[in-house]
Amino acid sequence: METKTGAQRYYVTTSQEYTNLINYIPEGYEVMEMPENARVIIRKKIPVLTTSEEKEIVYDAIKGFSAIKDFFIYSEKDLIHVYHSQFNSDAGQDLNLSRNEAIKIYGEQIEKWMRFNTSLRFRLINKEKRLFQAERKVYLGFFDYSFYPIGEKGLIENSARVNGKHLGRDSFFDLTPN
Known part of the structure; x- marks a missing residue:
């Protein structure tokens, strides 16, 4: 068209x-x-500046250290996003359900209606040294939000582990933007 x-x-x-x-x-x-x-x-x-190995590092850190159970990793441009289902909350306000637990409670049709959100992402800030800056979603109003840097910039292994462990827990909102 x-x-x-x-x-x-x-x-x-x-x-x-x-x-x-x-x-x-x-x-x-x-x-x-x-x-x-x-x-x-x-x-x-749209170009992807991050590598599949870096995505895998983030996946392993979130799976191993966070409280969320249903998530996937998505890359675009210089960002690696952690997307979690509506049955997992970024700060642990609700029970974090796995995909199978959600299906058991709500039925198989729920997969057709599932939505995913991102509250944590990692921005590649130095291509040569492969340094990343973690960013978390900050709510500015009822519907408005933006992402702000948190923690120290560094290698993805450290940033994903240090910041990812807070996903799905109350401590997520203790991550103060820089």
């Missing part, structure tokens, strides 16, 4: 009623599943 400015816009559909469907992904675009709600989109490729 063409926009008012003449650029191309692509949509994902399962319907066969449209006549202008594409059979390939255009050069410079990618199919992507949105981390918040699993909606599938086609978008211009």
Whole structure:
């Protein structure tokens, strides 16, 4: 579909009623599943500056040290995000459920309606030395929030372990922004 400015816009559909469907992904675009709600989109490729090893380090730290049970790691640009399901709270206000526990309580259909949030992320601030700065979500109002740096910048191994252990616990809100 063409926009008012003449650029191309692509949509994902399962319907066969449209006549202008594409059979390939255009050069410079990618199919992507949105981390918040699993909606599938086609978008211009966005570079990822972090490595799969760094994502794995964050995953292992969150799994080993945090209280959240249902999460995944997502990278985009210079950021590594920790996404947790709606059945896991960033600061331990609610019971943190695993995916299987949520299904047992709410039924198998819950997977279709699950939402994910990110409250902790790691920003690559020095590409050569591979130094990261942890950032946590700070609520500025009822619907408004922003991310602010917390703790010391350093290697992802240290930052993920030191800051990740607070996810799903009351101590998360004790992490004072720098």
